[in-house]
Structure formats: C-alpha cells, structure tokens
Amino acid sequence: MTDRGRDPTIPFMEPTLKDALPAIETIWVVVAAVLVMFMQVGFLFLEVGFSRMKNAGTIVPKVLANFSIAALCYWAVGFALAFGGAGWFAGTEGTFLGTTSNDAFPALAFSSATVPAKFFFQFVFCAVSLAIVWGTTIERIKFGAYLIYAVVFSALIYPVISHWIFGGGWLQASFGMQDFAGSTVVHLIGATGALAALLLLGPRHGKYGPDGKPNVIPGHNMPLVGLAVLVLWFGWFGFNAGSTLGAIGGRFAEVAVVTNLAAAAGVLGALLMSHLLTRTLDIGMSGNGAIAALVAITAPSGYVEFWAAPVIGFTAGVIVVGAIIAIDKKLDDPVGALSAHGVAGVWGTLACGLFTSPRLAELNAIGKGGLFYTGSFEQLGVQALGVVAAFSSVFAVSFLVFYAIKRTYGLRVTPEEERYGLDIVEHGMWGYPEQFMPVPGSEYRPPALPSGWPPRRPAPVSMATPIQEG
Amino acid sequence: MTDRGRDPTIPFMEPTLKDALPAIETIWVVVAAVLVMFMQVGFLFLEVGFSRMKNAGTIVPKVLANFSIAALCYWAVGFALAFGGAGWFAGTEGTFLGTTSNDAFPALAFSSATVPAKFFFQFVFCAVSLAIVWGTTIERIKFGAYLIYAVVFSALIYPVISHWIFGGGWLQASFGMQDFAGSTVVHLIGATGALAALLLLGPRHGKYGPDGKPNVIPGHNMPLVGLAVLVLWFGWFGFNAGSTLGAIGGRFAEVAVVTNLAAAAGVLGALLMSHLLTRTLDIGMSGNGAIAALVAITAPSGYVEFWAAPVIGFTAGVIVVGAIIAIDKKLDDPVGALSAHGVAGVWGTLACGLFTSPRLAELNAIGKGGLFYTGSFEQLGVQALGVVAAFSSVFAVSFLVFYAIKRTYGLRVTPEEERYGLDIVEHGMWGYPEQFMPVPGSEYRPPALPSGWPPRRPAPVSMATPIQEG
Amino acid sequence: MTDRGRDPTIPFMEPTLKDALPAIETIWVVVAAVLVMFMQVGFLFLEVGFSRMKNAGTIVPKVLANFSIAALCYWAVGFALAFGGAGWFAGTEGTFLGTTSNDAFPALAFSSATVPAKFFFQFVFCAVSLAIVWGTTIERIKFGAYLIYAVVFSALIYPVISHWIFGGGWLQASFGMQDFAGSTVVHLIGATGALAALLLLGPRHGKYGPDGKPNVIPGHNMPLVGLAVLVLWFGWFGFNAGSTLGAIGGRFAEVAVVTNLAAAAGVLGALLMSHLLTRTLDIGMSGNGAIAALVAITAPSGYVEFWAAPVIGFTAGVIVVGAIIAIDKKLDDPVGALSAHGVAGVWGTLACGLFTSPRLAELNAIGKGGLFYTGSFEQLGVQALGVVAAFSSVFAVSFLVFYAIKRTYGLRVTPEEERYGLDIVEHGMWGYPEQFMPVPGSEYRPPALPSGWPPRRPAPVSMATPIQEG
Amino acid sequence: MKKIEAIIRHERLQDVQDALDKLGVSGVTVSEVVGCGRQKGYTESYRGSRANISLIPKIKVESVVPSDIAERAVDAIVGAARTGEIGDGRVFVYPVEHSIRIRTGESGEESVRHEEPVGWGH
Amino acid sequence: MKKIEAIIRHERLQDVQDALDKLGVSGVTVSEVVGCGRQKGYTESYRGSRANISLIPKIKVESVVPSDIAERAVDAIVGAARTGEIGDGRVFVYPVEHSIRIRTGESGEESVRHEEPVGWGH
Amino acid sequence: MKKIEAIIRHERLQDVQDALDKLGVSGVTVSEVVGCGRQKGYTESYRGSRANISLIPKIKVESVVPSDIAERAVDAIVGAARTGEIGDGRVFVYPVEHSIRIRTGESGEESVRHEEPVGWGH
C-alpha cells in the first residue's frame, strides 16, 4: 500500500494517454511473464510423474535451485548479454538491470512496456530453457551438477544464443531468421543441453537389458503428468502470445488462438500414432504430443495464419511419438525431452520456412514468406542455418561443461546410491516417506478404530463386498 | 520477438485512444479465457480424485483429447453456428474464423475486444461444457465413445444451444432469457449430456448390492479433489467476470465479487447439510458445495446485487448435498455432475427470475427484473422456458448419439476389463505403476541402504517409536 | 453475455480516456487478486504435503471453510473496519460493500481502480493471513475450532490491524510505518495467531520422546510441497506487485522483479544453511527458504532498489532454516509457519528500516529512507514499534479466543482420535481410501488380467528383471 | 491344531471368510501376496516398449483351527474359492504346536474356537 | 527350532522387538496384515452412504528361535503385546525342520541365535 | 511335502524364481516384508532431526515342494540369493501336512509338482 491518496502535499495529476499506453503494454507483458513462470510447475511434475517414487522428491529442490540460480545470473549478466545492445555476437549494457531506459535495449524497443517488465519476461524464458535440460538426466545425476551447469547456462549460453535470434544478433539482423517465441532459442537450446548431458551420463541402471533391449521403467504417476501438460499448455499462452511484448494492435489474441489450434492437433496426432505404432493409447505420449505441438508452433506462432497451425501441430504430434520410440532404443530419455523439445523444436523452426505468410513476415519486419507462399527456399534455408548454428554452438559448449563436471565433481551418483534412490541419498528422506518406512503414529497403516468409533458416526451398514459385485 | 524496433524503414506511429480501448478490452478477455482454459485442470482432478486408482490414468488422455477435438470443431464450425449472425436458430458466418470483423458477430459486437479474443473465450466455454459431460461416465466407458460424442457436441449441440441464449437466438432475442455466463448454456447442457450417457451406461460394477442398496466406492484421492475445486474456483473468475467481454465500466470486478460471495456461501451450505444429513463433514461434498454455488451464480452473476449472491450460493450448497444423496440411490454419478452442474444449473437459471435487479437487466438490455423486485413471475417463466427448451433438446440429441454409439462401437468396456481397470486395458499401463507391479530398480520398495549409507549422513539417532507415543 | 450490441435503442458512446484509465488500473488489481486467491492452493498443499496420510484429507474442507467464512465476514464488516475511513483505530464506512464510491475508502483512493476490485484484492489478503494461522495446528486440532476463530479473525483481528498499517490508522498515519504488501499485516499476524493456537494445543502425539528429544514425523508427500511452493511464488506476483493497486507508472513491474530476486536468493540461502547444519539438502527447507524470502520481501518490495532484494531474500533463507531447527526443539510446527511467516515477517518489516531508498519512501509518501541510506535509526525504530504493536495485540486477542474455545468447545481431538487420524474421525473417510481399506473392485490391488488380456495388447516381451540390472 | 493357509483370488475373499465364519473359526489373518504358477502374467506397454508381469496379485488367508474342523475348513475354502479357471490357487495345511490368545493368555484349542458366526464384513 | 508367529497391534511392535532382542533372538521378520476375529470393524461414511470395514490392520511378527528359548520368547511376546483390549491378537508356534543363513550357509540352531542384544530401532 | 520359506533381498528375487522353476517347482508365493537382524538400518534426516530405520525391506518367497526335491530347492535358493553381504537373509523349512490345488481339487505331492520350466517373468 502507498499513501499518496492521503497526502495533501502531493498534487494528484490525472494521467494522460502517454501514461496509459505503456501501462497497457506492461500489464500484458507482466501477466504473460507470470504465466510463463508458472510453467515451472509443469516441468516439476513432468519429471516427478515420469520418475520412480524413490526419485520423486529430489526434483523439488532441483527445480527451485535452477530457477533461483537463473534468476540471479540472468539479472547479473544474462539480460545484458542478450538484449543490451545490437552487437552481432552479444549485448553489453544493463548488467544488474543498471539501466531501465528502453533505448538501452534496442531489440525490445518496439514495445512501450517498461524495461523491468521486459526483463522479467525474458528471464522466465531463460528459466524454461534451463528446465528443459534436465529432463534426460533424472534418477541418476548428482545434485551438484545442476548448480554448476545452471550458472553457465543462464549467464552465458542462453543469453548469447538468444541475442543472436531475439536480441538483434547476426542470425536475426543479418539473415532474418524467424523464431517468434523460441522453438530454437528456448526449446532446441534446452534439448541440446539435455543431449550433451545424457551422452556423458548414460542410461539409468536397468534401462537396457543384457541384450541391449530397452526395458520398461514406468514413471510412477500419470495423473501428475497430466497436470504438468495442462499447466504447460496454460503457460504457453503467456509464452507465445506474450512474445508480442504488448497488447495494442491485438496480435497477441491471434497468437493465442494459433497456439491453441496447434496444441490440439498435436494431441490428436500423437494419439493416432501411438495407436498405430503401439496398438494402445499411451498416456504419456498424449501429453508429449501436446507439448511437441506447442514447441513446434512457438517459432511460427507470430508468422502463420490460422489454417497452418493445426497442420504444424498435427505433424509435431506424429513426429514426437516416432522420435520417442526410436530414441528410446538407444538413449534413455525418461520424459522425452529430446523428442518433444528437440525434434519438435527443429520442426517448428523449419516450419516458418514453409508456412510464414508474407503479410506477417512484413508486419514483424523479419525475414520473408515461406515456401508455400513464395515458392522460394530462401527462408527455409535461413531457418536451417539458424538451427545448425544454435545446435552446434550449444552442444559444443554444453558438452565441454558437462565433461569438466564429470572429470572433477562427478556427474552421476554411485550405482548403490542410484539403487537406493536420490531422495534418501541426496536429501536424507524419501519423497513419499509413508510408502517406504514406518512413521510414528502411522506405522505402515494407522491403527484401526474400535467398533463404533468415533461415537458421532452412525451404526454400521453392509458394504459392497466382492461377491455382491460378482 | 519482432524486429519492428530495429527497422528504420518502418515509421513508428504513436497509438491513439482508438488503439488503446480495444487493447484494454482484449487483454481482459484473453486473460479471462486463459483462466477458463485452466479449468480443465479442475475437471481432470475432480475425476481423478473421485476414481479408483486403477482408473486414474485414463482421465489424462481423455481430458486432452476432448479439449483438442473441441478446439478444432469449434474453430471449424462451432463459433460460426453460435455467433456468426443473428438468425433465430443458428449463425452462419465465420467458419474456420474466416472473418475477424466485429460486425460479423453481432451478439458480441457490444465489446470492442478483437474477434480472435472473443472466439478463444467462447471456445473455452464449449470445452468446459464438454468436460462436464464425462463426470457420470468414469471407470467404465470406452475411450472411443469420448471421441465420437465430442465431435457432435462441440460442432453442433453446444454451438446451437449457446446461439439461442448467448448468440442472439430465439430464447435471448425473442424472450429475453437471462443467463449471464452459462448456468444453462454451459453447465446444464453438460449435465444433460452426462445424464443421457449415464442412462445408457448403467452403474459401475458393484455400486449397487443385490438388495439395490448403493455401496461405497470411494474416490482414491481427496487432496486432488481439493486441488480441483480451488482450480475451478480460480478459473470461474475468468468464467463469470470475463463474460462482460471487457473491462471498461468496471462491471467485471463486481461480477468477480458476486461470484466469490456465492461460492463461499455454497461451501458453508454444503458443510451444514452434510453434517445434518450424514452426521459427518464429507470432504467431497464441501467441494461439491463450492462448485454448485459457482454454477448457480453463473447465470445471475451479471444481473444481481451483492446481497443476493450469498443467498443464491447458500441455497445451491444446500440443494447439491440433498441431490447427491438422492440421486446416488438410483444413479451412479461418481463426481456428482448431475447435482452440481445440472440441479444447481437449473436453480441458478431460475434464480435470475427471482433476484435480477431491474437496474442490471436494463444495463445488460436483456429481460426484466426478478420476482423479488417486480412482483411479476414473467422473467421466472422465461427462465423456466429456457431451462426446459435447453434440457429437452440437448437430452434428445445426446441420447440419440449415445444410443447410436452403444449399438455400433459400444459404450462400455467388458466386465473383465472394468475389473482390471481402464488404465491397463485402454492404455496398457497403470496410472500409478508402482502401486500395482514391480518396477525395475524399485521392486515394490527400493532396497534398503546399508548402515551408514550414504556416508555424508550423520550418525543414527533414536526415532519416535510407537511406545514412546503410547 | 449482455445484449447491448444488438439493441438499437441504446446509443453506443465511444469511451473516453476517463473511462480507460480506471479500466486499466482495475484490470491489474483484479488479475492480481485472482493470483492471490490462487495462493489457497499453495496453503492447501503445504499442509497436505507436510501431514501424514491419515490427516491429509481434512485439510481440503478446512481450507474451503476458512476461505468461505473470511469471504463473508470481510464483506460484512472487515473491509469497512479496515478501510472505511481514516480513524486512528478503525474505519466505519462500507459494511456489506454498501458504498462503492472511492472517497469512502481514503487510504485506497490514490488508485482509480474501482472499489469492488480493491475490496476483492483486500479480501484475498485477509484469506491468506487466516490460512497461515493453521500451519502449526495440523493433525490434531478439532475442525470446529477453525470455524470459530475464522470468524473473529476475518471480522475483527485482521481488519483492525490492517487498518493501522494499510488503512491510514495510527501506525501508518502518525508513525509512517512501512509495510508495502504485508510482511507484518498479513504474515506476522497470521503467524502470531498460529503461535497462540500452538501454545494451547501442544505438540502432536509422539513428536517428542520421553527424553524430550524431537522425533521425525515426516510429511507424506514432498512433490506436493513443491507444488505448494511454486504456486505461492506464482501468487506472490499478485500479492506484492498488485499492492500498487494499479499499473500506471509501471512500478508494479519493478515490484515483481524485486520479489523474484528475493525469492531466488532465499532458496539458495536455505539450501546452503540446510547443508551446513544438517549435512543434507532438506527438500522441505528449500521450499521454506523460498517462502521466507517472499515473506521478507513483502514489506520492502515497494521501497527498495533491485540490489537490496537478493540481500534481504538470502538472509531470510538463512534465518528460516536456523529458526525451524531451533523452534522444532520445543514447539511442534509441522509446516514451519512460525519461522517462514513469523520470523521472516519480522525480518522483512525491519528490513525496510535498513534498505528503504529515500526516493521510494517519498514516492509512496510513507516514512523515510532506511539506515543504510540515511544513517538514521528512526525508520528502523518505527518498524520495530509496528512489529511489537501488531504482534502483542494479535497475540493477546488470539490467545484469549483460543483459550475460550479450549475451555468450551475444545481445541484438540482425543488421543484415540488423533491416532486414528482426522480424516476418518472428522469426515468419516480416509483422504486416500485405497491406502487404508479394501475398496469394492479394488480389493487392495485390482485382480490381474489373464494372460493375453486385453486381446488388443501385443505379445509378451521380456521386462527388465533385477538380475539384468545387477 | 492346524494352520490352514490359502492362496486365493481377491474376489473370493468374502466367500472364504463367510465359509470359515460358519464353521466357527475364531478369526482369520489376510495378507496381500503375489505369486506365479501355471497362470501366465500379462503384458504392459509404455512409451513403445512392452513388459511382461509374471507375478500376479493374490490374497493369502491364514487361519489356525482346531484339528477336528480342519478338514471341513479346507473343504469350505476350496468350495468358496474355486472358479475353475487357472489361477484359483492352493490350500496348504501345517501342524501347529501352540496357540495363545494374547489378550487373555488362554491357550490351546480353546483359543481358536468360537461359537456362533460373527458375520465379518456385514 | 520353533517358528513363533505373532499377530499384534501396530503400536506394540517396538516392545515386541525389544523383548525378543533381549532374549538373544537373531532376527525378526515383520509384515502388514489385516485380520478379523472378535474385534469389530469400524464404519465409514462417503457421500451419504455408509460402509463397514471388518478387516482390521495388524502386524505379523515372525521369528525362528532355538527350541530352548521358544517358551520364553512366547511369554515375552505375550507380555509385550498385551493391552487387555479386544484385538490384541494371537501367538502361534510351529515346528521348523531346517534353518540356513544364506550369507554363511551355516545351518541349524546356531543360525538363529545371537549373543548380546543389538538394540533394533535405537 | 515341505514348505520352504526364504527371506531374501529384492534384487535376488528373479534368480531365486528361476532356480526354483528349473527344479520343477509348481509355483511360488512372494510377499513384501521388513526385517531386522545383524544388518543395521539406515539414518534419515528431516527438517534438522534424524531418525534411524531398523526394519529393512526384504522379500519373502514361499514355496511348497515335494519332499524329494526339498533339499535341492534349499540349495538352489541359497545359491541364487547369496551376495556374501550382511543382510542376505534366511531359508527355513517347515513340514506340510496337506496341499490342495483349488482349481482341480487334486491334492498331495502331485499338486505341487510340474514338469518343464515355465520361464516366469520371461
């Protein structure tokens, strides 16, 4: 609360349109940022649901610690590197948010939203990208490894690449690469880090039999996976529609519709594929389909017409199921991050080269129309270049960092620790204690009430017994 | 990200008030729509929490598939039928959102929010209504049945009825039926479909003993039911307050307050009734009370003064408990959809005929004041007519559709499949695998740590043992 | 839906800037209020996760009932007492929201948001404060005790104290106490009530051994604790940034950034301390660190520059871990409410006296700069006074109320009831029935499928067996 | 005294309880087990891989009965638990040397006999 | 050797463990069971219907002990598990033919004897 | 007939099943137990307090076998379950008086014998 109202010494001046416009833009950017921040709940439960019970608890401090490290690093240097100037490689201005003048961040200057709002929005993007990295590593990575890589990723890797594509760097400025909300910048980058980590980490104990065949290690809680998917879907309206960085002109509503149409088609594509390939409707894959479609539509969301959205999304849903099954044969990716964020991220980025409508390319003042409008492969080529550039640079740096961690601190818990589970080993307690140990006052099960207890309760009545069912 | 900022060739023109006003309206509509979309989480966990563990997983792909089908069908034809013109029976314009001109959708033209925003908002309503249908069918319906009915519902049933009452159709235009946010349009329609499905489906195996007495088949997770209720409550602020389709004038804030007062009274009404009728405070019913009150206030939320809200809500809370217990004697409705959405939806719609304040009827330019203001039964009659018209048409069509499904594809899994559970039968895996099977590396329980493991851990210390408790 | 659009008799007048400005402010206030309302999910799962399974269900109706009682009481008298006038002790105008004129609520008049929006925002604050009270009481308090205290708290205690500090009462007006969003008003008050309840209630059976040593009674679900923490974090953006009661000027975005930086530092501080003191990374404490930091930054969020936020938050994270361990030696506070809301609330309030920047003190027109800017202890003294005044008055009244409850209705369930668990005793059913009893059709485990069932399933294939793992 | 241990299907539990109750058995102890024998397991599918579960959930019912009614008890269980399908389970009989009722300390056959049926679960 | 099997209340487990430990029993195996006997079940209420639960959670404690201490072990268990309320449970004693310690392969009474108490759970 | 009861480690279960299957054992019943013996428990830490868990999860495997193969069955189990670490568990052998296969009613040794291995879990 402030007290301006009560203080007569302060002349109250009626705000003008000049005050109203930035407020309008800023409200939408902040709301969108808050929605994106909430996506952390999605990543938390995607990993919890796809883990075994003995490894479910550790994901909580993991998510909190990663988000926190990213918050501080992105504030300290990340935002400056990403948007603090129009250099081809990286920005320089605005460490520690030292300046909040819109001109200091040229690539974001098209919106009159305030700089702190834009900073907040860009930070939550960084946090999403970082969260994606860990999907391949659950149930065996050492907790400390998170902390080390998180610093490098949020202070260096993500900011620099995002500068190239979002911040006016070489891919955006010189080539006109189109990535409206980050199929490449956020999702492919995260998945690339995930791949580097996985290659050095290896599969979970028991994932592959002596014959090399992949075994089933089911996640312990599918309803929570469902929560994760819907929460991510919810947050994505901030993610894509917020990337307009403003509300005036109303584009953001169209982006929201495009996003939703794609996600919907993705679910159906994945369910169809799952039924064709596995003769069952895999629960997790229906969710992966939604996520893959959301990832795929992220880059095109600001560049395509409504009709293209279901096409892009459905394709993503189909691709992701195939990718998960194929990758699972050799690489142990419990949540499907490589497929849903990596493969789908590539598809989404390339999709701009196919579906971008010239009208919107012009409106955004980046790149040209896609193949289906212009018949030219130019934009498609630019998109491919961007994918290659982002993937290769992120992979190289990430592999190096994880390799260094492996050689020094160590990347993976011991086989015994892996068998006992990360919760008890890293945190001294199970994530679901009563599932694993006697608890005072709840020794396995609480003791039974004596008959007629509690007195308030009415008299016994017969309960359905199996036979009555038979 | 766009690049307008960096491109000198684009003259930057300062937006005017004409640009600002639609942006303001659109922000609120989009935010409200996103809140309503999130209600899917509520329906997911209402059904998960009220199911047995063996049937909890299937609800995830069910919710995703239904939401997705609705998204595509409502985009293709639903929105056009509902709002694309002022015909008495249905609209025609705007299939596939082919036009985004506000004039094409007269019933929504009072708001300057953009058409895509309005479309998005109306679609999530359709998705909520569809989600309600399935509450009566859990734990025994075949997955395919969802998909077939979802198409008919979101492409035809919901759009046409909503046109009658929201879209300028006969009930709204010729009779002035009042339903601000859809007690009838969204909730009663959904519950009606649920009734049709239930009648053809029958109760869960074991629900009724040989003597016909209802047995207790408790849902497996009450905390998740609590999550569902709070998430629905949260989303309802978008649902009701968003139905103003704009922020200018500030009515939406009053609607939010009205909504909250009603829900609060509903919880207390339900707890009171539960205590009177069952001599205990039923956990699920406290939640049903909140939902019933929210459903009941949905129609009046834009038509009544603050004082009326708690009255309407409390009554709904009282009614729903009685209805659940009564219905349970003959019909197996595990989540209480018939009571919370159907009975309460009827009550809420009729409540307009009692409590609508003339001031607000005039402001909304629909219908007249209610009995308690005008002493006239006219509006009450109109409301009753609307209820009958909506219920009978939806019931007829839905029964037909489900009957056709039953005769062809089949509506219900076999008794064996029902016993095994839908998760393993439809999806090949349990929703909570470790509760049902040994999992590699977690054979029932993870193996114990040898003493002193892990080394980082401090030396043993005595733990509370039952005797110390005694 | 309204029908203004279709009705020709209503002249449509283009809104002006005078209409737009309040709409902008009101949108943000309502959105913020909805975010804060959602924090109830956070409190629900904080308590569910930290309870034993036998006591998890009761928390659902508890949260619903408390929120509901607060809604009605705050509407009836609370808001009037808190903001209905500038009296030194309490306000008087606006019971039952009888007036919605901005002038009737002088302390809030600085914002042009509508009164219903402001009311809604202030109510959800009251509900948060009430929710905090119960953290110390879980697993043994009688349900009825909630209801009685909730009335007194939301109708009297909270409104009066918040008037002193938010509503233009003596602490704010005469002393210039700084509490931007309620470290004292909301969090310390709640924790004070929690302390009073705990002292009269005593520890859970078995918490302390015969030797007086605290025993481990672990909460049953750490992933849900993680959900709680992220949901609270999410809601806090409405809590702090919404306390600007408006968007124009853009301060709210800066407040959001400050809030996030503090929370992030809090997580890291708590993890560090947890590792130093317990040689493990306690899952729950990482969450307590985030909450403590959010509580601590609540008061300063509108008064400090970016740099101060991580300092305040980190300190809070460090403090809370020490406080939890220290308090646990004598007082049984299962969720750590005394530490995270009480101790951290005090720290946050005092922090204004250290870190408030003169620039912002002036902008808010309350109090002076902090010690580190002015070198003067004046503001620090004022803050200390505020803490003492709020704590002592709330403690006195709350202790009295709980004492009265104890003597009359009774505060605690019987030892037998406590052993059986509150779910079965108060609500007649377990929160997780299948964990405790055979359920028709799910006798412990559902029966197995015969081989080859269901026919759609493909032929058996070897699964990872422990030996293959070895 | 004899100990009768039966491995049965979940859905037959209530019948078995009733049958024993009729014979005047003083009580039964029930536990969840998994087992394998002739009955084949079932197949699961997850993210494209498949697994075969061979250990099938069963219910184990244990009751110590006076020697004189042991045979009838076995027949009662077999009758109540049979479905004729593979997987019906087994009944085993073991010798018991002592039996003590903790509450009263009484021991021997008396401690495992009672008179009229109690009606478990009704 | 004898096998002692006791069905007891959850809250008496630690006492029983301690009592056996004192006697130099080499170990115990504990499992969760449900049972019915004289003790009545309890009633639940859900959405207006009511159900009666007859199978009550108990703890089963099994220990194989040398014949010479079997009697004392039984008495120790009865003493430690008794509350005097209905539902205290039973103790049964069975003959054992062999016992092998897997780790060492040693068999016979030696494999189920040990010297000084270990202090389980302390 | 003899009843063989083995308390083993989770991770040895599949080996023990296979070993018994090879011997032509007709089936096994498996249950989860916790136990204490020489093997020490482990320590947990929660919000600053510490607790020591003494009851360690184990798997109990029960199989009734014809007397003639009892000895070989015991050896097979011991061989399959041994790791040499403290906590490997025990094998106990008890006499069995009758065995009935519920489905067929056939009783005696025949009811617990079968011919070729089934390949449980493969």
Ligand SMILES: Nc1ncnc2c1ncn2[C@@H]1O[C@H](COP(=O)(O)OP(=O)(O)O)[C@@H](O)[C@H]1O
């Ligand atoms: N020899 C045995 N020892 C112990 N338990 C057995 C034995 N044989 C069978 N069982 C138990 O009986 C259950 C049913 O046996 P199975 O051979 O599958 O069917 P059926 O008894 O109808 O032939 C198995 O799952 C197992 O738990």
Ligand SMILES: Nc1ncnc2c1ncn2[C@@H]1O[C@H](COP(=O)(O)OP(=O)(O)O)[C@@H](O)[C@H]1O
């Ligand atoms: N004849 C029996 N065989 C096996 N277990 C029994 C037998 N009689 C009682 N029990 C077990 O002992 C428990 C307590 O027995 P009950 O008759 O309820 O109380 P009490 O032993 O005090 O008379 C029962 O729940 C059951 O598990």
Ligand SMILES: Nc1ncnc2c1ncn2[C@@H]1O[C@H](COP(=O)(O)OP(=O)(O)O)[C@@H](O)[C@H]1O
């Ligand atoms: N006398 C006994 N009676 C019943 N079970 C026992 C006995 N001794 C040991 N056990 C079981 O065997 C398990 C392993 O025994 P332990 O002494 O810890 O290791 P080891 O058998 O290698 O010496 C224990 O956890 C317990 O379940």
